[in-house]
Amino acid sequence: MHFGPLFHPRGIAVAGASDSPGKAGNALVRTLSSFDGDLYPVNPAGGTIAGRQAYPTVAEIGAPVDLAVLAVPPRAVPGVLADCGKAGVAAAIVCSGGFAEAGPDGAALQDTVTAVAREHGIRLLGPNTSGFVNPVDGVFASFVPGVADLPAGPAAIVAQSGGVNLALCFLAAAEGLGVRLGVGLGNAVDIGFADVLDYLADDDKTTVIGLHVEGVSDGRRLVDAVARAAARKPVVALKVGRTGVGDFARSHTGAITGPYALTRAALAQAGAVVVDDPTGLVDALRALAARRVPPTARPGVGVLTGQAGPGLIIADALHAAGVSVPALTPASRARLRELLPPLTYQDNPVDTGRPAGTFPEVAATVAADPGVDALAVYALDEPGALDLAATVRAVADTVPVLVASGGPAATLDERQSELSELSVPLFRSPDRLARAMSALADDAAAAHRRAHRAAPARPAGRLLGPEPVDEHRAKELLTGFGVAAPARRACDTRAAAHQALTALGGPVVVKIRAASVIHKSDVDAVRTGVRTADALDAALDAIDRAAAGLGVEARYLVERQAAPGPxxxxxxxxxxxxxxxxxxxxxxxxxxxxxxxxxxxxxxxxxxxxxxxxxxxxxxxxxxxxxxxxxxxxxxxxxxxxxxxxxxxxxxxxxxxxxxxxxxxxxxxxxxxxxxxxxxxxxxxxx
Amino acid sequence: MHFGPLFHPRGIAVAGASDSPGKAGNALVRTLSSFDGDLYPVNPAGGTIAGRQAYPTVAEIGAPVDLAVLAVPPRAVPGVLADCGKAGVAAAIVCSGGFAEAGPDGAALQDTVTAVAREHGIRLLGPNTSGFVNPVDGVFASFVPGVADLPAGPAAIVAQSGGVNLALCFLAAAEGLGVRLGVGLGNAVDIGFADVLDYLADDDKTTVIGLHVEGVSDGRRLVDAVARAAARKPVVALKVGRTGVGDFARSHTGAITGPYALTRAALAQAGAVVVDDPTGLVDALRALAARRVPPTARPGVGVLTGQAGPGLIIADALHAAGVSVPALTPASRARLRELLPPLTYQDNPVDTGRPAGTFPEVAATVAADPGVDALAVYALDEPGALDLAATVRAVADTVPVLVASGGPAATLDERQSELSELSVPLFRSPDRLARAMSALADDAAAAHRRAHRAAPARPAGRLLGPEPVDEHRAKELLTGFGVAAPARRACDTRAAAHQALTALGGPVVVKIRAASVIHKSDVDAVRTGVRTADALDAALDAIDRAAAGLGVEARYLVERQAAPGPxxxxxxxxxxxxxxxxxxxxxxxxxxxxxxxxxxxxxxxxxxxxxxxxxxxxxxxxxxxxxxxxxxxxxxxxxxxxxxxxxxxxxxxxxxxxxxxxxxxxxxxxxxxxxxxxxxxxxxxxx
Missing domain, CATH: 3.30.470.20 (ATP-grasp fold, B domain)
Structure with a gap:
């Protein structure tokens, strides 16, 4: 879709604009005041709002309006939207809540809004969103005033929740990461994840993309869009709802896991770096905004520290995250022996003890090791003993590097500025450095996975008979697709079961054969280790009893007992x-x-x-x-x-x-x- | 022990002081320059160091020195320490590395150092530490210059690693949490966790204590000290070494878990709040520095948000951490209905939608709910719509409250100052608010646990015979202590086994009885479901074969088969x-x-x-x-x-x-x- 009128409009109308401070319609006009195109407050009462002439309706503006931002009561939305349509508005944001999230009446109203937008060809963001911010082009379409201070930069955010969108943008800004575009999808009746992801994949000003996912209605559309975007630039995803109860894998053994785990797995499979929380998302975006590790199944991370204790924390966190911290080659270790005092730890992690002038060369040696795909450096700020910028310059031609340090905030701000010029982020704690480094490694592994992504499959047909299949038939089907099953006989009579025992030889397993009985051992309808005719009769007796108890026909499955194993x-x-x-x-x-x-x-x-x-x-x-x-x-x-x-x-x-x-x-x-x-x-x- | 001479000395000598910038002995003198007692550089060459007269030895200072800080080569430490002893120095910090952490020679040298210190009655911090900081009294005994900027405050840090000590102090300062005392124990040959914890428990200037634990040599001494301290003030503990391989529970089924899990469990049992990483530690300290939740088995947390998306993240994180977010009472919900528009979520979490003037009263209502022991508030900064300070004041008389917000950094700095005056910390992301709130809840639960802590037990005797016991005897012992076991017979002969079957009735389980055979089913020396004499003979045959294969005597255990169950x-x-x-x-x-x-x-x-x-x-x-x-x-x-x-x-x-x-x-x-x-x-x- 063409997103120009939405994200970079020429003229904007604010419907529901108000001159009362504290109202959303007032905050919107104020927040948009830095917009360098035309801004039109719309209010039935007309008058002046925040120093601008207000129009009773969008139609009466009489000048081109690309985008309308609606902060009107929910019941008024369809009418205002129709008015916008007649005035030729191309895109609209509905900030108001009170739609599908508010119950059946709201859902019906939401359907009406969707229909009106479609009828007039208006692309709709929301409803129930705080809008979007586009600091690069100076468009702050949100009723939260602080957004106008958000710095422009390389990171795009696409959040299901408008509130989380802004929370993430502010967090990124606080860490020195500027924002290209931050979008809150809200109820997403029209514009969804896939639309924005496709836009951002093509957008040259976007270097890295962060996603916030609550629930998903079309999972395949989401993951396909993630795969397309991740092929171009890193995608970091946060899925909320760890503790929700879901529908996946309500198998005959019960609910094994929820959509949280499946959504995370699907996002990672499509090439996203999946993180656990907003802080992790922002740290990952910072790590990935500068430089990616090339696609690698299991990238190796070098860890270099000026203090052993933080080095242990970093290595521990990387190991726990499944990130490889490989041993260095003998050649690298020999070189480190020349550069470092004898008492320091010279494998990976490499701890220099108190840093000295050789620190940059030590970093270069670790970075040049053939097993090292990225370098993590932690050292307390020690002027005169440590030069972080020189260290980063010494490895700039080899692998991506992430740095963390500890020291007074003002000093670290200076270091961060120095490193920013070298396109390297500075983190302020060893654990956040480790998490950011995990993201860098995960991105490289995800790219490797994505490069091997399976092509879509087309189903060949339908299998269903009038009845569910029993275990014997299920095993036949599985065997046809390559899963081995024990030699067995489906028996309708006790005599047939005895013949089966003779034919198969003992020991056999004897089970009830009934498609409706899933937990066979729970109803005592399974016997293992049956070797003799007597034991078989006892087993069949038990199955007959179970069948009678369950009101099903007594049929049997006699199966050669498999060898033990996990x-x-x-x-x-x-x-x-x-x-x-x-x-x-x-x-x-x-x-x-x-x-x-x-x-x-x-x-x-x-x-x-x-x-x-x-x-x-x-x-x-x-x-x-x-x-x-x-x-x-x-x-x-x-x-x-x-x-x-x-x-x-x-x-x-x-x-x-x-x-x-x-x-x-x-x-x-x-x-x-x-x-x-x-x-x-x-x-x-x-x- | 009396820690005055160490943490609050009258005179300090720096052995190994140097005038060469970049050297630790130079950085020490500079860092200590703000010390308001007497500071004496010591260097065999004498002269002037950082503008102060240097003394060739500590003995030649000729004035009272409480504390000596040693930054001399490791081999020189015993001599300098003896010199300090002769000069009446009460406490020393050995910053130098190259002791037990560096191999057998270093370990021997460390023993010498320990002996010298003991001989002279010197209390020793280190070796292999960057020292301590005491911003409250202006003593910065560390060679990392930035520490002199650390603000004084209520938090004490006790870290095994000197580097981690400073990293944590800087992290705390960056979040606005001042430091009472930060101690790096290093190799801890004398002063250990328990000593410092006991000191801090009694120290009125310490409000909250953070621990960093790598390995522990005397676990009981540590946990007893944690229990004593946690009875007085909150203790937060970070254990490093998640991925290490340890000795605990190398039972006959293999290594089940490592000392990481046991150390964490022991710390929590003693009353500490156990966290996962440095950021979590600092967030927990901030949460606990102001106010604790009274001891409660499972405290209830109220969650109030101005935006639903962050509310979901917070509730999800609290649920995942096992923290209760209880439903509100009908009375609370009725009051919320009066205060909030109809479309907002009025249970727990309570989401107000865009905040309005009633926000403080909503907060007070949630805080006053009888199931709510602490309140978490998240809202984006919206001047005119939200007054966080008023909100905090509205609940100040009820339960502890933690707040997070999003907005421009400068704005949040202002909010943080406002809330600091009300003794409430401001966090900047929903996930960190949730983790801090978990810490508050964990502390209350830990206090409840601690109040019910079991008294130490004294062993009554020894059991050991010349031989290990077999399963039958082990079950007898367990039964004597109250664990039921199936009716059974220990049989030395096949005839006895047949008698046992008759006596017990089938089905029975028949097993090999040999103390040396642990995994009986792995060697096919167990038969279940034995009902007949024939089946018993088959079982005994199998056991005889297994015994022959293992070269042990064939003895049997015949046991009534237990009913099924988990x-x-x-x-x-x-x-x-x-x-x-x-x-x-x-x-x-x-x-x-x-x-x-x-x-x-x-x-x-x-x-x-x-x-x-x-x-x-x-x-x-x-x-x-x-x-x-x-x-x-x-x-x-x-x-x-x-x-x-x-x-x-x-x-x-x-x-x-x-x-x-x-x-x-x-x-x-x-x-x-x-x-x-x-x-x-x-x-x-x-x-």
């Missing part, structure tokens, strides 16, 4: 917001008590699959309880198979293999559930 | 640093793959036990897979029993009950291991 869960779901998604985690009956599984949108790239497997608990990967190390390729293949099955049939709502047991002969699906989107099934019936 | 691990260990400690977590064979268990030092108070149980995963507590909700009292009793057993016999190195199965008849120890401190056993043999 157990995983591999699942797929069709998320209402993001569509097909898969999960991998520690499985078995304790799945709800295990650490959170890792999530990805499908289709999966090879890198996605590798990342998912690598996120399994390290004791499991290393070889758990005498098991050999996990065969990562085999587990990866199983995830890929589940994803492929989910993508192939678009009426599958959910696939769950739990457990996928890692035997010495490879991964085997010991239990499997496939559930369908029943509404899809009512329209069409397939095989 | 499984926990309850363990106890004697940590080398902290002594007796217990853990509780999700158990069973997947224990290494479960979320981290929760740890506490023993003895345990009732509150400790309640906290441990409450930290179990909520799906488990609520009733897992058809199980009833966990009987918290019964699980708590089992933890208490394990702790009691561990405390009773001081030669028990480790107790582990895994799994403790939660059956409908109560918790039952299905497996149990007790291991001994073998070195203790060599001295004494008991029953």
């Amino acid at each position: 157990e995983l869960i591999v699942g797929g779901t069709r998320d209402p917001v993001f569509g097909p998604a898969v999960l991998l985690g520690v499985g078995g009956v304790g799945v709800e008590l295990a650490p959170d599984p890792v999530l990805r949108l499908a289709p999966l790239s090879d890198v996605d699959i590798q990342d998912m497997v690598a996120a399994l608990p390290s004791p499991l990967l290393a070889g758990y309880r005498g098991a050999p190390p996990v065969d990562r390729a085999a587990v990866g293949a199983a995830i890929g198979s589940v994803a492929a099955l989910l993508l192939h049939y678009d009426d599958i709502a959910e696939v769950e293999v739990n457990p996928l047991r890692l035997t010495r002969d490879g991964p085997v699906a010991l239990d499997a559930v496939i559930m369908f989107d029943r509404s899809a099934g009512e329209e069409e019936v397939g095989s | 499984e926990l691990i309850v363990g106890g260990t004697r940590d080398p640093v902290f002594g007796p400690a217990v853990l509780l977590g999700v158990g069973g064979v997947g224990v290494e793959l479960a979320p981290d268990p929760v740890l506490r030092l023993a003895p345990l108070s009732d509150v400790d036990i309640q906290d441990m149980v409450a930290a179990l995963p909520s799906p488990l507590l609520a009733g897992y897979r058809g199980a009833p909700p966990v009987d918290r009292a019964a699980v708590g009793a089992a933890i208490g029993s394990v702790a009691a057993l561990l405390l009773h016999y001081d030669d028990i190195a480790e107790v582990e009950v895994n799994p403790l199965r939660l059956t409908r008849d109560g918790p039952v120890a299905l497996d149990a291991v007790i291991m001994f401190d073998r070195s203790a056993g060599e001295e004494e043999v008991g029953s």
Whole structure:
């Protein structure tokens, strides 16, 4: 879309303008007073507002107006917007609240507003937003007066909440990061994340983009726009709602995780750096505004300090964030031995002890190490002993560098100015330096992931029969996509079960076979280790009892018992917001008590699959309880198979293999559930 | 100890003083130049240093010197220190590095230094520290010049690292928090955490204490001192080393967690607020410097915002931190309905929409709610619409309040000054407000815990026999302390096993009985569900094979099979640093793959036990897979029993009950291991 009339208008009308201090319509006119185009207060009473002539309606302005900013009561919005349309206004911001966020009546009013805007071809920001700020072009379309002081700079903010947009812009400014554009989407009935992201991706004045995401209605549109933007410039994303309860992965084992985790995973998969809070977002933007690390699966960070204690804090935080702090080469260490006194720590982190004149050369040596892709430097400010600017200049030709220091605020302000001229940010605590460095590393890893992003998949057909499938059929389908399952027989009679035991040989597992019974062991309808006819009869008796109790027909599944091994869960779901998604985690009956599984949108790239497997608990990967190390390729293949099955049939709502047991002969699906989107099934019936 | 000569000396000598700019001995003299007592540079060459007469030795000063600061090469330290001793110096700081941190030679030199100091009765800070700062009394004993600008205030810092001490002091100052005393302990051969904590607990000028802990040598001494200090004023602690590998809980299931988790748990148990990083530490100090919430098991936080988006971030962060944000009473909500427009959110969080004149009264209403123990307020700065100072004044008589705002830096500086006069800190981002509020809530909960702290326990005796005990004996011991175990028979022969089956009735579990075999199922030496003589023989055959393979005698344990249920691990260990400690977590064979268990030092108070149980995963507590909700009292009793057993016999190195199965008849120890401190056993043999 063409955003010129919105973000860089020639004329602006403020509907609901007021001369009463404290009112939003007054603050808007005052805040916009530095606008160098034409500004028109609009108020039915006319008169003079903040020294400007007010017009009763937008239509009566009689001059070109690109943008109308509405601070009128919600019920008045449709009328004012229609008036704007007639006057040829191209874009509008509706600041007023009282729409969908306020209940059914508000939602109906919001639909009306949307329809009026569409009818008149007005692009709409909001409703329920504090607007946007464009310090580069001097447009401050917000009723919060302080925004007019926001410095221009390279960072764009796109926030779901108008309040958070301004909070982030102020935070950035306080850290010395200027703002290109800060947009609060509000209820986003027209202009959404994807529109603004596409605009910013093309905007040469935008160097780095920060996102604030609460809820998402079209997840794929968001992540595709993030991927497009991240290919051009860094994107940092904050997702709110960690503690919300969501719909994803309400599998037959219960709610495994919420949309928070899936949204974060999807944003990271698309190439965004995902952060935890506003401070982390601003620190990441500062780190990334200057220089990116080239795409790398796992970038190495060099850590150089003038005091060992902060160095330990930084290294600890980087390790905890999964960032590599690699050992230096023997050549680098030999050079450091020449440059440093013998008692200092000369690996990575490198601690110089109290800095001396060689500090810049030490920094250059660490930065030049082949394993080091970015350098983090922390040292207390010690005039005469430490020259941070010289240090930064010494590494400027090698890798990106981030610096933190401690000292009196005024002194650090000076250092920050010096480093700004070298396009290097100065942080003021070791932990914030470490978080910023994590963002730099995450961006490089995200770029690597994005370069290997899977192409979209098209479903091949529908699977749904009139009945849900039972475990036996589910395993057949999975086997067809490459997931092994134990040799087994679906038996309708006890006699058939006895034949199956003879054919398969013991030990076997005997289970109830009924699509409606998911938690078989909870109803005592599973027997393991069955070797003899007597034991089989006992097992069948138990299943018959369970079936009678449940009111289902007693059918059996007799299955060769798999070798022991660690157990995983591999699942797929069709998320209402993001569509097909898969999960991998520690499985078995304790799945709800295990650490959170890792999530990805499908289709999966090879890198996605590798990342998912690598996120399994390290004791499991290393070889758990005498098991050999996990065969990562085999587990990866199983995830890929589940994803492929989910993508192939678009009426599958959910696939769950739990457990996928890692035997010495490879991964085997010991239990499997496939559930369908029943509404899809009512329209069409397939095989 | 008497710290006057160290922290508030009358005369100071600087050994190793130098006139060469850039040298530590020069920076020390310059930094100390504002000291209003007598300052004596000491240098063998004499002459003039920074405009003061230098003395060849401390002895030659010929005037009273309380404190000597040594910036001399490490090998020179013992001699200079002896010289100080002869001159009657009471306290010394050894800034030089090159001692225990530098290897065996340094460690030997450190022992010499310690001995010299002891011989002369000199209290020693360091070696390997940048010293201390005492802005209140104008003593800046550090070679980092910027410290002389540190403002005096209420916060004391005690850091293991001299560099971190100064980094924290500068961070505090940058946030407007003045420093009472900042001490870097360095290698702490004499003055350690406990000494300084006891001093600060008594010091009327100290309002709040921040700790930075890397490693600890005497954990009990530290936590006892923290408990004493926290009874008087808030203590905030940062433990570094999240990613280190440690010794705690290297149980028979492997390394479950490291000393990082145990140290944090022990500090919190003693009454400290435990934070994650330096920024969090400073924010917590600011929050706690003004006012504490009275001791409360789970304080309720009211959240009031002028913009809903930041409110969501705050509420989300508080929820994630486990802080209660309780619903308001109907009376409070009714009053809010009168004060606010209809479309705002009037529960907790309370969002006013754009603030209006009623904002202070809204704040007072939320603060007065009986469920609210502290109030968090966030609003963008909107002159004319919002008066933060009036808001704070409106709640000053009710509960502690923390405020955050967004706006131009200069404006926020003004607001911060206004609020400072009301003893309320202003934060500048919603996430930092939430973290500070968590600290306030944690302090109240810690005070509640501390008020219920268990009295120290004295061991009653030793248990160790010449051999480790087997599972049967371990269960006998546990049963004696109150942990139920299944009915069982220890059998030395197959015939005895058959008698046991008859006596107990099936199904039984049959296991190898050998103290040396810990992972019985890994060697196929366990059979469950044994009901018949044939099945028993098959089980005994398997055990005989396993015993032969392991080269141990084939003995058996035949045990009545327990009813199904969720499984926990309850363990106890004697940590080398902290002594007796217990853990509780999700158990069973997947224990290494479960979320981290929760740890506490023993003895345990009732509150400790309640906290441990409450930290179990909520799906488990609520009733897992058809199980009833966990009987918290019964699980708590089992933890208490394990702790009691561990405390009773001081030669028990480790107790582990895994799994403790939660059956409908109560918790039952299905497996149990007790291991001994073998070195203790060599001295004494008991029953």
